[in-house]
Amino acid sequence: METTEDGRPANRRRTRTGCMTCRARKIKCDEAPAPATACRNCTRARLECIRADNGTASLHQAARSALAVRAQGSPQHLTQAGLQRRRTKRSCTTCRLSKKRCGGERPQCVRCTERDLGCIYDEGEPAVRPGQSQSAATLSASSASPQSSSHASTVAVTIAALDKALARELSESFFTEVAPLRCHNFLHRHMFLQELDALPHPPAQDMLVLSVCALATKTMAQGARYWDVGCTWAREAQRLVMGELEDVSVRRLMCLVLLYEHANRTNEQRLCFLLSGLASRFTQALSLNLEYDHDVLFTDESARITAVARESRRRLMWACYILDTMLACGLRDLQAIDTSTLRIQLPCDDRHFLYKRACVTATVPTDFLSPVEQRKDHNGDRPAIVTENQGLDAFLVRLYLIRDHVLQYINSNTDEQDPWRVVSLLADLDHWKEALTPELQLNADVMAVRQDEGTLAALVSLHVQYHQVNCLLYRCTIPSMLFPARVQTGLSVKASPDFLEESRKGWFGHACAMTAIFEVALQHQPAALADHAVAGSAYNAIIIKWLYLTNFVPVAERPAQLHVIRPLVEIDLQFLQTIQGYHATVRTTAAMAAKLVDEASQHIAQNPAVRLSETGNPHAYARLGRPLGRIAPDYRMNRLSAFARMRRDIPDRHAPDPGPASPEEGNVWAGEKDRLWMWTE
Structure with a gap:
C-alpha cells in the first residue's frame, strides 16, 4: 500500500x-x-x-x-x-458532594442505600417556593442544578447563601424538632435567636449557627430541600471547630454535640465515634461534671455567669453523657464518661429555663442504683424520687442512668457474683415509672398538649425507651440471646423456673407495650415521629415477638398465639415504613424488618416447631473459657450497634479474635449464621 x-x-x-x-x-x-x-x-x-x-x-x-x-x-x-x-448515568447529589463514585441507580443508588443516605438526583432548576427567601432559592438552585465550576466554588456559593432569614427559618425547625430530644435543648431559644439577629457578620461565619442550621436540614419540616447543602454546612462547621481545638470552650463543645447528631442522622458512624470522644474530653477539660459554684439559686447577681448559662452547661453535660453511653452500650472500655463523677443537678423543667429562673432539682448520687443489700428495705420500701422542678429531660437522664447500669450488668461477669441484682434493677425501673408526673403520662390529654408544644415526639421516645430498657434487662434471663451468647448465667442457674417464665413473659409484654405506643404514634403523625431513634426499638419489638413465639410458646399453642402476634408485628412494620418517609436513615432498618418478617413467617409456615435464634451462635464463647472482659467489643455487641457499624467501615481496622467454630448441629435453622436476627442496643 x-x-x-x-x-x-x-x-x-x-x-x-x-x-x-x-x-x-x-x-x-x-x-x-x-x-x-x-x-x-x-x-x-x-x-x-x-x-x-x-x-x-x-x-x-x-x-x-x-x-x-x-x-x-x-x-x-x-x-x-x-x-x-x-450521559448514560448521572451521579446523585450526595455522592457528587462527597466526591464518591456513584452507580447512578434510580430511584436510589447503591452507595446511598448501603449508608442510609438521602439519595437525590438533580432533575432541573427548582422553582422558588411561596414564602421562600431569595437566598434560599439560590441555595436550592446551587445544590440542585448541574455545576460547571469546581466543587470548591460550589461550596463557597452554598455557604455564602445562608443569610439571616434562612438561618432563622432553620433555627425554628431545630428548636421545634431536635432540641426536645436527648437534652439537645441546651441553647436558650430566644437568646439564640436574638444573638442571630444581632450578628455583625454573615451567619455562615459562625460555627454554632452553621451547626444548628446544618442539623435543621435533617428535620421533617425541611425534608430534602436543603439536605445536601446542610451536609456542606456541617463540614464547614467541623472545619471551623477543628481549626482551633486548643480553644476549649462551651460554645465549641455545643458545636461538637450538634455535629454528632448531624452525623448520626446521616449515618456517618466513624465521625460519631470520634466526635463523641472529643466531646467527652471537652467536658473533662471544662469540668462540666461539677456545678460551676455553690450558688445554685443564683443569689449573687454579680456572678460571672447567669442562671441561664449555668443550666445550659448542665444540659450540655447530660447531652454529652447520653451520646457517650448510647455509643458505649454498657462496655466500660468504650465509655469515656464515668457516671460516678457526675456531680451536677438534673435538668430543670423548660418553664424555669425559658424564663431564666434558677431552681433546685436533684442530684443523682453514685448509689442511685445500689445493690439489693444496700437498699433501705428489701421488700421494696424506698425513698421517693424527688420530682420538683423536673421535666421530661430529667426523667430521661434518670432512665439513661438505669440503662447504663442494666447494660453493664448484662455485659459483664457481675451476673456470676450477684445474680439477683436483676431484682434491684427491675425495682429501679418500676420506681421510675411510678414517679412520673402527670405531665409525663402517655394519655390523650397530655399528648394533645405535647403536640401543641412540639414535644410529643420526645414524650413518645421517653416511654418507648422505658420499655426498651425493660426488654434489655429481661434478656439476661435468656443466656443464648445475650452478647456474646452463653450456655448459662448465674441467674439462669439459681433462679426458679417460675421466675424465669415470668421474666420471659415480661420480656414479651414490654415488646407488646411498645407496639401499643407505635399504634398511638401513627395516629399523631408527623408530630409523634420526629425522633428517628425509636426505629431501632420497633425493630427490636418485632424480633422479640418472633423469638418468644418460637422459643418459649409450646408448639401446640403456637397457632393461637400466632394470631395474636401477627397483627402486632404488622403494626411495628407499618410504623417503620411510615417513619422512613420522614427519616432517610431508617430505610435500611425498615427494609431488614420487612425481610425478616417475611422469612420468619415462611419458616414458621414450613415448620411450626422451628426455633428461631437471635445470634445463631448459642454455645460459642462458653467453649472459650475466657472472661467477658477479654473478648473484643466486636463480639460483645451486635452487628447493628453504632460501634459495630463504625468498625465495618474502617478498611485498616485491626481484626479481633474471630472466635470459636460454628455452633452445634441442630441449634439453628439453615442459613441463620449469616443473618441479621440481631438486637440493637
Whole structure:
C-alpha cells in the first residue's frame, strides 16, 4: 500500500466539505451536497448542521469560531459545541458532594442505600417556593442544578447563601424538632435567636449557627430541600471547630454535640465515634461534671455567669453523657464518661429555663442504683424520687442512668457474683415509672398538649425507651440471646423456673407495650415521629415477638398465639415504613424488618416447631473459657450497634479474635449464621 511521507495511506482523501457539527462530534460526515440543508448525521441526531462559507475553511478557525459564538447563548445542558449533554448515568447529589463514585441507580443508588443516605438526583432548576427567601432559592438552585465550576466554588456559593432569614427559618425547625430530644435543648431559644439577629457578620461565619442550621436540614419540616447543602454546612462547621481545638470552650463543645447528631442522622458512624470522644474530653477539660459554684439559686447577681448559662452547661453535660453511653452500650472500655463523677443537678423543667429562673432539682448520687443489700428495705420500701422542678429531660437522664447500669450488668461477669441484682434493677425501673408526673403520662390529654408544644415526639421516645430498657434487662434471663451468647448465667442457674417464665413473659409484654405506643404514634403523625431513634426499638419489638413465639410458646399453642402476634408485628412494620418517609436513615432498618418478617413467617409456615435464634451462635464463647472482659467489643455487641457499624467501615481496622467454630448441629435453622436476627442496643 502506498503511503505518504507522514505514514498515511496515499489513497485516503481528507474531507474538506463536511459540516463542522460532525467535525466537532468527531464523526465522519456524509458531505451531502446542495440543495440539502443538513447532512444525514445531523438530521438523524436532530442537530443544526453548521457548514463553512468556504468548503476549505479550517475547522480550527471557522468551526471553533462559529461554535464558540453559538455556545454563548446556550443553556447549561448544552456543550460548547451546542450539543445536548447526554450521559448514560448521572451521579446523585450526595455522592457528587462527597466526591464518591456513584452507580447512578434510580430511584436510589447503591452507595446511598448501603449508608442510609438521602439519595437525590438533580432533575432541573427548582422553582422558588411561596414564602421562600431569595437566598434560599439560590441555595436550592446551587445544590440542585448541574455545576460547571469546581466543587470548591460550589461550596463557597452554598455557604455564602445562608443569610439571616434562612438561618432563622432553620433555627425554628431545630428548636421545634431536635432540641426536645436527648437534652439537645441546651441553647436558650430566644437568646439564640436574638444573638442571630444581632450578628455583625454573615451567619455562615459562625460555627454554632452553621451547626444548628446544618442539623435543621435533617428535620421533617425541611425534608430534602436543603439536605445536601446542610451536609456542606456541617463540614464547614467541623472545619471551623477543628481549626482551633486548643480553644476549649462551651460554645465549641455545643458545636461538637450538634455535629454528632448531624452525623448520626446521616449515618456517618466513624465521625460519631470520634466526635463523641472529643466531646467527652471537652467536658473533662471544662469540668462540666461539677456545678460551676455553690450558688445554685443564683443569689449573687454579680456572678460571672447567669442562671441561664449555668443550666445550659448542665444540659450540655447530660447531652454529652447520653451520646457517650448510647455509643458505649454498657462496655466500660468504650465509655469515656464515668457516671460516678457526675456531680451536677438534673435538668430543670423548660418553664424555669425559658424564663431564666434558677431552681433546685436533684442530684443523682453514685448509689442511685445500689445493690439489693444496700437498699433501705428489701421488700421494696424506698425513698421517693424527688420530682420538683423536673421535666421530661430529667426523667430521661434518670432512665439513661438505669440503662447504663442494666447494660453493664448484662455485659459483664457481675451476673456470676450477684445474680439477683436483676431484682434491684427491675425495682429501679418500676420506681421510675411510678414517679412520673402527670405531665409525663402517655394519655390523650397530655399528648394533645405535647403536640401543641412540639414535644410529643420526645414524650413518645421517653416511654418507648422505658420499655426498651425493660426488654434489655429481661434478656439476661435468656443466656443464648445475650452478647456474646452463653450456655448459662448465674441467674439462669439459681433462679426458679417460675421466675424465669415470668421474666420471659415480661420480656414479651414490654415488646407488646411498645407496639401499643407505635399504634398511638401513627395516629399523631408527623408530630409523634420526629425522633428517628425509636426505629431501632420497633425493630427490636418485632424480633422479640418472633423469638418468644418460637422459643418459649409450646408448639401446640403456637397457632393461637400466632394470631395474636401477627397483627402486632404488622403494626411495628407499618410504623417503620411510615417513619422512613420522614427519616432517610431508617430505610435500611425498615427494609431488614420487612425481610425478616417475611422469612420468619415462611419458616414458621414450613415448620411450626422451628426455633428461631437471635445470634445463631448459642454455645460459642462458653467453649472459650475466657472472661467477658477479654473478648473484643466486636463480639460483645451486635452487628447493628453504632460501634459495630463504625468498625465495618474502617478498611485498616485491626481484626479481633474471630472466635470459636460454628455452633452445634441442630441449634439453628439453615442459613441463620449469616443473618441479621440481631438486637440493637
